[in-house]
Amino acid sequence: MKFTKATNYALHTMLALVESSAVKPIGVQQLAEAQGVSPTYLSKILTRLVKAGMIESASGANGGYRISRNKDDITFLDIIQAIEGSASLFECDFVHGEECLIQAVMKDAEEKMESHLKSMKIKDLIRK
Amino acid sequence: MKFTKATNYALHTMLALVESSAVKPIGVQQLAEAQGVSPTYLSKILTRLVKAGMIESASGANGGYRISRNKDDITFLDIIQAIEGSASLFECDFVHGEECLIQAVMKDAEEKMESHLKSMKIKDLIRK
DNA sequence: ATATTATGGATAATAAAAGTCTTTGAATAA
């Protein structure tokens, strides 16, 4: 079990966008180059962030991506779930008599992690 | 990102072994049947638990697996790490100037989850 | 000895992640 690289790309891109002014957009070319990933692949990832409503895209000359929501609102959890989805990390398919106690423990553990990711906002990382 | 099925098999097997007496071993056949998984595959998983020192195996007639360590010592985290390994869930390969702040946040989050998994012992789930 | 049971290696099947290529369509600039 690992977080996907896509999540890493998304987090780094969001940090870059939050650090830059929200006025003029940054092209995917530039964002991709900074991370050593292909522009087409990165754009696929960024499209998911657009759909989640945390960034905006602009086509055409001088287009690109910029932050849309209030910077203060965007948490690590938001970004991660936009990429990885929000399904539970642990799924027990067996049909026990009752509810699965193991799954309950796993879910609690997961929630500890999530609550930390929810408390951390991406803008907290901006270097002064 | 998901926990593997192997982890689910391992957790359920450990629960079964802890619930049963530690005197006579249970065959992989029986354990596998209870979970609807093939004995050969389950035995591969259990071998990892053996190597991690939490269960013992006995070959030959009337052989099988039984708990080895003190039940009280075996945590969810022990079992999960025996199967999934103990590498970090998030790895940032980029070469930033300094240390990666994003990775630091992710590591903290992971540790929240781990500390919960470490606090929960498998024997806590035994049905009375 | 023989039946029973775990171990280990090789390999196959499946699924998920990571990435490419190409086309389309929107926006701008000339």
Add this chain to the structure above:
DNA sequence: TTATTCAAAGACTTTTATTATCCATAATAT
């Protein structure tokens, strides 16, 4: 209007990890 710049989308391909299966071997009790 036309050419240029850029994101979006879909169809693929490649790579990697997971989930197995099969078979030969080693250990052990009866």
